[in-house]
Amino acid sequence: MRYGVSPFEVVCTENLTPWLKLLPCGSSAGLASLLDASKLYDTTYHSLAVHVRRVDCEGCSQPGWEIKLTLSLVFSPIQLSGRKDWSFRTMLGRTLVNSCPVSSETKVNIKTLEPLDAIEITPSEYTTVSEKEISFDCQNITTFKILNVYLRFKNKVVAAELEEKPALLAHTYISRVSSSSSGHLVSVFTNSKDHDIKILYLQSIPWYLRAYIHTMKLEQILPGSKALSFEDMSLTLAKDRKHPYTLETILTVPAGSTAKFSIQFDPLMLRWNEYPPDAHHGRSIPSGIVTFRNDGQVVRLYTESPLVYLPTPDFSMPFNVLCLVSTVIAIVYGSIFSLTTKDLVCIKETEVKKGLLLQLVTGIRGLFKKEGAVKENNETETETCKVQEETDDKETDNIEDSSPIVDEN
Numbered sequence: 001m002r003y004g005v006s007p008f009e010v011v012c013t014e015n016l017t018p019w020l021k022l023l024p025c026g027s028s029a030g031l032a033s034l035l036d037a038s039k040l041y042d043t044t045y046h047s048l049a050v051h052v053r054r055v056d057c058e059g060c061s062q063p064g065w066e067i068k069l070t071l072s073l074v075f076s077p078i079q080l081s082g083r084k085d086w087s088f089r090t091m092l093g094r095t096l097v098n099s100c101p102v103s104s105e106t107k108v109n110i111k112t113l114e115p116l117d118a119i120e121i122t123p124s125e126y127t128t129v130s131e132k133e134i135s136f137d138c139q140n141i142t143t144f145k146i147l148n149v150y151l152r153f154k155n156k157v158v159a160a161e162l163e164e165k166p167a168l169l170a171h172t173y174i175s176r177v178s179s180s181s182s183g184h185l186v187s188v189f190t191n192s193k194d195h196d197i198k199i200l201y202l203q204s205i206p207w208y209l210r211a212y213i214h215t216m217k218l219e220q221i222l223p224g225s226k227a228l229s230f231e232d233m234s235l236t237l238a239k240d241r242k243h244p245y246t247l248e249t250i251l252t253v254p255a256g257s258t259a260k261f262s263i264q265f266d267p268l269m270l271r272w273n274e275y276p277p278d279a280h281h282g283r284s285i286p287s288g289i290v291t292f293r294n295d296g297q298v299v300r301l302y303t304e305s306p307l308v309y310l311p312t313p314d315f316s317m318p319f320n321v322l323c324l325v326s327t328v329i330a331i332v333y334g335s336i337f338s339l340t341t342k343d344l345v346c347i348k349e350t351e352v353k354k355g356l357l358l359q360l361v362t363g364i365r366g367l368f369k370k371e372g373a374v375k376e377n378n379e380t381e382t383e384t385c386k387v388q389e390e391t392d393d394k395e396t397d398n399i400e401d402s403s404p405i406v407d408e409n
Contacts, residue, residue, distance in 0.1 A: 030100030215264035
């Protein structure tokens with residue numbers, strides 16, 4: 001693999017552990033023993049990198065491989081202790097006890113913005129490289145017993161300015177109107193030197209962004225505006241679901257100016273199973289790599305990893321259908337399963353154990369039934385009384401009719 005990138009990978013302890021295992025002594029000895037995960041990921045900025053290249057070695061029949069591991073950390077002593085003073089123990093929480101016996105050289109180099117005369121450095125067994133740079137040779141750690149570099153600044157003023165601007169600044173962003181419209185991938189290079197800088201720019205574009213090669217443009221935007229040309233270019237076209245676009249070109253940024261590279265793209269609609277769980281979060285484009293020479297040293301810059309939004313289907317519809325179908329199946333299956341597995345047995349009503357709510361409902365029904373029964377009894381008694389009175393009247397009439405007639409003569 002010539003070029004690999006994981007743009008949306010968050011660096012954590014899962015990355016630190018295998019990174020430390022690549023070292024000959026791991027985290028048990030040497031400079032790696034200073035790394036504490038709790039302190040490491042509490043910094044303002046951190047970055048892990050693994051550089052692999054093929055080199056020719058003396059006395060070897062075949063070329064060998066060189067692995068370079070780098071760790072970049074940014075601490076803020078002001079946030080930690082409220083002072084400019086710092087030490088290994090305050091920043092890393094550990095001290096250097098022993099060096100790695102396999103390593104041929106172990107050094108701690110410190111470069112400051114202030115002259116060494118304005119700083120109290122402990123321990124004092126160090127080598128002065130320049131008036132603002134010192135070096136500790138940790139190969140023979142017995143000289144220090146325990147190495148805890150401590151810098152105490154005599155000037156307590158916190159504000160400090162950089163002596164000079166960086167030679168080159170690189171910035172990448174997406175210029176776009178909406179998530180479904182086409183956009184431009186833009187990279188801006190700013191040269192702060194008084195001479196031209198020739199850079200090697202490498203950019204990888206995912207296959208799901210359909211790039212239009214004829215829209216590729218390089219121009220100077222500050223000061224003034226004029227077209228620039230590519231000196232050399234290597235381009236690999238993308239293949240869907242196989243490999244991305246790979247652009248590698250050499251270009252020159254004029255002195256004291258800003259150059260802009262842009263290319264137009266159209267986002268593609270992916271298959272439903274190709275979207276990540278957080279589909280509406282978007283996808284990260286791999287950062288661009290800028291390589292150039294500054295004062296005889298090779299400098300490599302990595303741009304931002306811009307976020308691009310892709311056309312996303314309505315994932316809530318399958319969820320709604322799934323919920324509806326599951327509900328219907330549960331109701332139908334539950335009813336059928338209940339009817340086919342339960343035995344219907346006749347029991348007396350008095351044997352049924354009633355709950356509190358059922359007892360309350362039964363009691364209310366009983367009250368209504370009792371009132372209705374009382375009314376029916378009253379009406380029945382009234383009707384009985386009326387019938388009895390009518391019967392008595394009829395009997396009286398019959399008695400009167402059947403009485404003997406007395407003749408006075």
